[in-house]
Amino acid sequence: MIKVAIIGAGAISDSHILAYLNFKEKCQIVAFADLYVDKAKQKAEAYNLNAKVYPSYTELIEKEEFDVASICLPPYEHAPTAIALLNSGKNVLVEKPMAPSLEDCDQMIAAAQKNNRLLSVVAQNRFRTPVMRLNTVLKSGIAGKILFGKADSLWWRGSNYYDLWWRGTWEKEGGGCTINHAVHHIDMYLWMMGMPDSVLAITTNLNHTNSEVEDFSTAVLFYKNNAIGQITASLIHHGEEQQLLFQCENAGLSLPWKVCSYNQRENGFPEENSEKAAEIQAYYDSLPEVKNTAHNGQIENFLSAIEGKGDLLVDGNQGRNSIMLITAIYLSAHLGTKVDLPLKEDCLFYTRDGIVKNAKKFHKKTKSVDNISNSKITFGKEF
Ligand SMILES: NC(=O)c1ccc[n+]([C@@H]2O[C@H](COP(=O)([O-])OP(=O)(O)OC[C@H]3O[C@@H](n4cnc5c(N)ncnc54)[C@H](O)[C@@H]3O)[C@@H](O)[C@H]2O)c1
Structure with a gap:
């Protein structure tokens, strides 16, 4: 059984949870991390996950045993989180965009190679x-x-x-x-x-x-x-x-x-x-x-690649x-x-x-909120 951790309990994490739950015979979500622990707790409860909750990915890596992680964090956290996970021997599926810079991407790819682990980037469409x-x-x-x-x-x-x-x-x-x-x-x-x-x-x-x-x-x-x-x-x-x-x-x-x-x-x-x-x-x-579309398809592909049953469709180089x-x-x-x-x-x-x-700063960001109460999102055209 592949043990999964979800890092980030915001809007996109639902798509990852639902997709892993589709493949219950292959994997189990065992841990969840979010800065706002209550958010992760609520989500774990809502989906009936028997998952431990952590306030940071560093604590999660330190205390939990797992094989793969989905990174559902803001873009600037993608590279440091992926590199820490890969260096601790985990396979990583990171949300889009892979990272804010090419240097970040290169370091992520190098960490995957060095540790002989898989790195996939979400491109669910x-x-x-x-x-x-x-x-x-x-x-x-x-x-x-x-x-x-x-x-x-x-x-x-x-x-x-x-x-x-x-x-x-x-x-x-x-x-x-x-x-x-x-x-x-x-x-x-x-x-x-x-x-x-x-x-x-x-x-x-x-x-x-x-x-x-x-x-x-x-x-x-x-x-x-x-x-x-x-x-x-x-x-x-x-x-x-x-x-x-x-x-x-x-x-x-x-x-x-x-x-x-x-x-x-x-x-x-x-x-x-x-x-x-x-x-x-x-x-x-x-x-x-x-058969399995969007995140379901990508997570099926990720899990199959971990089992050695095929290649990643979207690896670090493609991201x-x-x-x-x-x-x-x-x-x-x-x-x-x-x-x-x-x-x-x-x-x-x-x-x-x-x-x-x-880079040109078009306007000054003056307003900032920690969380948006209704975090339901819409996706692009499904074609
Ligand atoms: N594939 C898609 O269609 C799709 C759609 C929406 C968002 N995304 C991507 O998913 C990622 C997350 O977006 P979102 O909309 O879910 O954002 P969000 O703000 O709703 O969720 C991010 C979560 O990460 C948590 N977080 C931030 N920093 C953290 C840290 N250091 N440690 C632990 N938790 C931390 C936040 O508290 C928040 O709950 C982004 O990269 C975004 O571009 C992808």
Whole structure:
């Protein structure tokens, strides 16, 4: 039986608890930690967990026996917590974003390697049927080369979203909607289209005044093979119409799932290529359904990898890829120029210190609350 500890008893911890509870034959939640011990106690009771509760991860590591941990803490705590856990021989599943800086990510990956333990980063949206299928369709080549890829990571949050103590600062949240919201779509986009060779971006804050960080960014990505990408992250979009879109040589494919294909007429104008569209649709339909979706799927994958029954779908290097592109977006906006990838260790934003010292603070965070009483959250589009 795999013994599990949950670290952080806030909004996202429910998704982890429910997912582990789905695999009762493989694992058992034995411990819980939160700065606010009562929060952890209440949650342990609500889910009928026979779990011991601790006020810190250090005490939990010192006193408890367990094999794996889910880190559900604010981003600035991800690296120190993951490194301490890995160094004490635990396997780690860390919430997104992996960490606020590339230096943090590198130290986490090194700790996993040194201790021969698994490190997985939450990217639960990969574990959905349309997302898995689109990735397979793109990689099969049936639609031809990708010419243009686009991720619209459009969300809406009220201004009081940033009242929570750790949100809205470069130091604790690590950035705004690009790192904390768009990371979901950036993970899927990079999984499907790969890392660009350079990025040109702007960031701004349009309507969240209790926050140092951006609530809008848009970036153009350039690939060696001449393909172009475009990623927009926003917290001002009523309707949250999120999408991924890939225009390939032979067809356009998007999420929410849609396929469209054109042939040229004699004058170069388009006509529907219903045969190609039907061929792609048939291939898409033939691909397997994802049985356990979102956090359930990711935690199933994590537990199976621990049992030696398969590889992690999202390991530390994949989590790092998203942070590298996000860092490049921040750096390009800061410098006002195109930035080349991969970023190197001597880049201004490689360390958290470099980001905190140099990134533009759009507003001063003046209001801060310890807890928000109704912590129920909504998630992005399920596609
Ligand atoms: N995958 C997703 O869809 C998704 C959705 C929401 C949040 N998240 C991520 O999950 C993480 C947590 O977000 P949340 O919304 O649950 O935040 P939250 O503020 O609701 O919960 C965080 C909890 O950690 C506790 N905490 C903070 N520092 C601690 C420490 N040093 N030791 C012990 N406990 C500590 C806080 O008291 C709080 O209860 C963030 O990285 C966030 O980006 C992911």
